Amino acid sequence: MEHAVVLCDLDGVVLDYPAAESMAFAGTATRLGLHDLAAVQPVYARINVACWQAYERGELTAEQLRVRRWAELLEATGVAADPADVSTDYLSRLGRAGPVFPGAVRALRRLAAVVPVIAVTNGFSDVVHGRLAASGTRDLFHGVVVADEVAAPKPAPEMFTTALALVGEDPDRAVMIGDNHHADIEGAHDLAIDTMWVAPSDAERSPIATWQVDSMRAAADMLLSA
């Protein structure tokens, strides 16, 4: 093992966010009387992506993002409800949903047995901690760095430097595992941290990632054999 610390994104790497989101969305939508999930979920998904992009550009705060996406969905579907209340209901459901990718927990356990692994995530603090607990993976992480506790989301350098400070390590002793090329790979690369991009096996080669793998299991295999 060449690295002294592993920084690890959660969603798309360890935690299956689309599955968690679908479970939470189904609960909240049904409560609003929106029973045709196949029709309404794609509308929400489009709104949510646009809101996240605005958040990552610094145009929305985390708090505004949470409520704005529901305000827009309520408007699109003509349902009368308070978007702040709907957001609270959704986040509470999301915070209890912890599905993981097959093989990811075992891979994480193997890595965590030999090196500190620190979660570095752009999620919301209360939701992230709830989902980590529900997934049974919390104890495998030496620390958890969440964007809304640090002030700016990845690719902000503070996300990575905050994680490194937890173990007193330099960037050149670390590797970042993540599936979001902009947030995870470019962010870590800018600090000269080695990077491992988790991408579908048919994805184009990243011009900057140190390694490219298709799962957390492959990431652990590669790091542990180096």
Ligand SMILES: [Mg+2]
């Ligand atoms: Mg991710």
